[in-house]
Amino acid sequence: MDDNGFSAEDEEAMRQFMPASFGKQHTSLNVEAQIERCRRGVAGAQKQVKDKDSDDDSDSDSDSDEDExxxxxxxxxxxxxxxxxxxxxxxxxxxxxxxxxxxxxxxxxxxxxxxxxxxxxxxxxxxxxxxxxxxxxxxxxxxxxxxxxxxxxxxxxxxxxxxxxxxxxxxxxxxxxxxxxxxxxxxxxxxxxxxxxxxxxxxxxxxxxxxxxxxxxxxxxxxxxxxxxxxxxxxxxxxxxxxxxxxxxxxxxxxxxxxxxxxxxxxxxxxxxxxxxxxxxxxxxxxxxxxxxxxxxxxxxxxxxxxxxxxxxxxxxxxxxxxxxxxxxxxxxxxxxxxxxxxxxxxxxxxxxxxxxxxxxxxxxxxxxxxxxxxxxxxxxxxxxxxxxxxxxxxxxxxxxxxxxxxxxxxxxxxxxxxxxxxxxxxxxxxxPKKRHLDDDPNLTTDMDPLGMAGDAVGSGGQGGPSAGSFAARHPTIGLTASGKSRDPRRPHIPATTPFAKSTPDERHVRENIPFSSMRDEDPREALLKYAPKEGERKTFTGAWDVNQPNTIYKDYDSDEERDAKRIKQ
Incomplete structure (x- = not known):
């Protein structure tokens, strides 16, 4: 014990409590321990089935069966x-x-x-x-x-x-x-x-x-x-x-x-x-x-x-x-x-x-x-x-x-x-393991729990639910608004699909399944002018009218008064 009244045990406890340096602390990853947690712990999970003829020498071959x-x-x-x-x-x-x-x-x-x-x-x-x-x-x-x-x-x-x-x-x-x-x-x-x-x-x-x-x-x-x-x-x-x-x-x-x-x-x-x-x-x-x-x-x-x-x-x-x-x-x-x-x-x-x-x-x-x-x-x-x-x-x-x-x-x-x-x-x-952020939705993440990796994953929370002692069970509303939505700005709000949107075909559906659907966006005047002949070009559709179309003949009136009287009678 020193002059200030601190013992070696107190100094070691203080060193563990206070960080020795700033910044991210890198810890060693024990891969073997993580894999071992996934070992199937159910008794008799792997049962070697032997033929009836080999039952007599089953004791002597037990080790070979495990290897097999x-x-x-x-x-x-x-x-x-x-x-x-x-x-x-x-x-x-x-x-x-x-x-x-x-x-x-x-x-x-x-x-x-x-x-x-x-x-x-x-x-x-x-x-x-x-x-x-x-x-x-x-x-x-x-x-x-x-x-x-x-x-x-x-x-x-x-x-x-x-x-x-x-x-x-x-x-x-x-x-x-x-x-x-x-x-x-x-x-x-x-x-x-x-x-x-x-x-x-x-x-x-x-x-x-x-x-x-x-x-x-x-x-x-x-x-x-x-x-x-x-x-x-x-x-x-x-x-x-x-x-x-x-x-x-x-x-x-x-x-x-x-x-x-x-x-x-x-x-x-x-x-x-x-x-x-x-x-x-x-x-x-x-x-x-x-x-x-x-x-x-x-x-x-x-x-x-x-x-x-x-x-x-x-x-x-x-x-x-x-x-x-x-x-x-x-x-x-x-x-x-x-x-x-x-x-x-x-x-x-x-x-x-x-x-x-x-x-x-x-x-x-x-x-x-x-x-x-x-x-x-x-x-x-x-x-x-x-x-x-x-x-x-x-x-x-x-x-x-x-x-x-x-x-x-x-x-x-x-x-x-x-x-x-x-x-x-x-x-x-x-x-x-990825550390959980306070703004993460607990419903979309899982805790670092050995039971969540091996055979007893389904705990007291029901099928797929969190276990009673998990972080998600103890803090179900962290990172959520009052309406239950995430506060994380990286997760944009997805608008709800209305019944009208479900029954309305989108542009891709119309384009792929309805023949000639692209013509609805075409100007009808421009579509007709595509077939207009250019200067010096032969008329494809109306060329015969230039030869056999009769001339229009109108009735001649002697005066304008006679034409106006005819129009009034009609």
Whole structure:
């Protein structure tokens, strides 16, 4: 203790309380600690499923089983809670930086994984696929499928519960809305587009300008990205089920890569239980193979995928079965296993091959992710993702080696393994948490809370709500005006859309959909003077009048009084 009565402990406490220097203080970032917070802490989250024959030596091989389970990217997870209702579809660009999700809340969310931080895990843009429609009633349709172009990633295809497919740019701007067919035409070959709801779509594996759609009008249509007024090809599937009048609903479609020594493969499933295959490059007037009873009749086959080599086809039917097919012997399934279906409630429940086709992934009604062996269709790993909420859509990105899942509670989950995965979720966790500003809207940011990054993200605040002890829960009005709007001048006020604005077509809609609409801004006198002959030029339209037009003959009056009297009598 010195003469002033301060001890060494007091001096150390004062040094920690008072800053030693001014300006921004740089703190070291512990990336390993941030990644460790995302480790899945659920007991038995990754359960290795072994065959019955290997139960005897299970104790001796326990260590090898754990090592074998590490080959799947399911040890860690990162949660995104950006939708209010079930997430029905997920897609990523080829680089793995742009994530797009679609939902039953009739919206599309765009996420930039390269710009996220652990405290700003949110979508940077929300897209309404029906904002360009004049009718407000069209806003009630859910999003069935979003598919990034596998060639460039500059645009993605959107399939909604309407008869028109749409192409959006990478930044969420509507580029093309394809033609709707005339529902009163009986011959489906003569319609310019689908006459009823489109259920599924797929990009051509090698041609960046072509994609295919399947609809409930019993047709499969091939489109060119640059031609929106009419499809390139129309394939009408004629059902052979009695009482169907040759019509059925197409439920799923996939366009696979070319097998060795062959062409690409186009496979579609129908509500009558049939599975149809065509040559991807045509001709399409006759199927290359058809199985009438692939799945039970009147059950929705929602999952359909083709392996990377174009030889195997995997289907997940509404009859609670998963079946594997060989395109070279397209008659009977290679293997069949029982798997509860969720397609009756969620028609977009899918099943996918892994990037190298060494595994098959799909979700379940209990919220578990199933990783299957494609040879036996037996589960290799079963791990809970959203227990109690059905797991609807799955996607395994080849470059990131990460699995993306969407569930019925509106949650998007990124499963990864730090040792075998690259970028994606790891790119987010390698950044320092962004500090919250007092003027930030707490509803648009998240706290640096380990529970917000790992499995227990949904706290006492409800689905997607803040936890009871979070900053947003304790200060819900910071940065807001009395009316609930943000005080931040960087966020301009967006005017409310009135009912009159919703029903009034904009200039772009009139210019693209109404023929000769540009003539309304043209001066009629100038339009007629365009056809006036120049000096020395032959008259095109009135030249004959100069030769055969008779001369006008008027009656001659003797005096002006006689002319005036004639005019009075009239």
């Amino acid at each position: 389970g590490d080959e799947f990217p399911v040890s860690h997870e990162l949660l995104l809670k950006t939708h209010q209702r079930a997430v029905t579809t997920i897609t990523l660009d080829p680089a793995g930086t742009r994530l797009v999700t679609g939902s039953n809340d009739c919206s599309i969310k765009l996420h930039d994984l390269s710009a996220m931080t652990p405290t700003t895990i949110r979508a940077f843009k929300t897209v309404d696929p029906f904002s360009a429609k004049a009718s407000a009633a069209a806003e009630t349709h859910s999003v069935h499928q979003v598919l990034f172009s596998p060639h460039s990633g500059g645009q993605f295809l959107v399939i909604t519960a309407t008869s028109q497919a749409r192409i959006f740019s990478r930044d969420g701007d509507l580029e093309t809305e394809f033609q709707k067919g005339d529902m009163y035409l009986r011959d489906k070959h003569n319609t310019k587009g689908h006459t009823s709801e489109v259920t599924s779509g797929a990009w051509h594996p090698t041609n960046r300008d072509r994609f295919v759609t399947a609809g409930t009008d019993s047709t499969v249509r091939i489109w060119d990205v640059n031609k929106r007024f009419k499809q390139e090809e129309v394939i009408v599937h004629k059902s052979r089920v009695a009482g169907s009048a040759g019509m059925t609903r197409m439920t799923a479609i996939a366009w696979g890569s070319a097998a060795e020594g062959g062409s690409s493969v186009l496979v579609a499933a129908a509500l009558d239980g049939s599975l149809v295959m065509w040559s991807g490059e045509g001709p399409y007037h006759r199927p290359a193979g058809e199985i009438r009873d692939a799945h039970a009749k009147d059950t929705w086959t929602s999952g359909l995928d083709i392996s990377a080599d174009g030889r195997l086809v995997i289907t997940r039917g509404g009859d609670d079965t998963i079946k594997l097919w060989d395109t070279r012997k397209f008659k009977t399934p290679v293997n069949t296993v029982a798997h509860p279906s969720t397609s009756s409630q969620y028609p977009t429940s899918n099943i996918k091959f892994s990037p190298n086709s060494s595994s098959v992934i799909t979700g379940s009604e209990s919220g578990h992710l199933h990783i299957l062996n494609p040879a036996t269709l037996r589960p290799e790993v079963v791990t809970p993702v959203t227990p109690g909420f059905p797991l609807i859509t799955v996607n395994w990105h080849p470059k990131l080696n990460q699995i993306f899942t969407g569930s019925a509670n509106g949650q998007t989950t990124i499963l990864f393994n730090p040792t075998i995965s690259t970028n994606g979720a790891l790119l987010v966790l390698n950044k320092a």
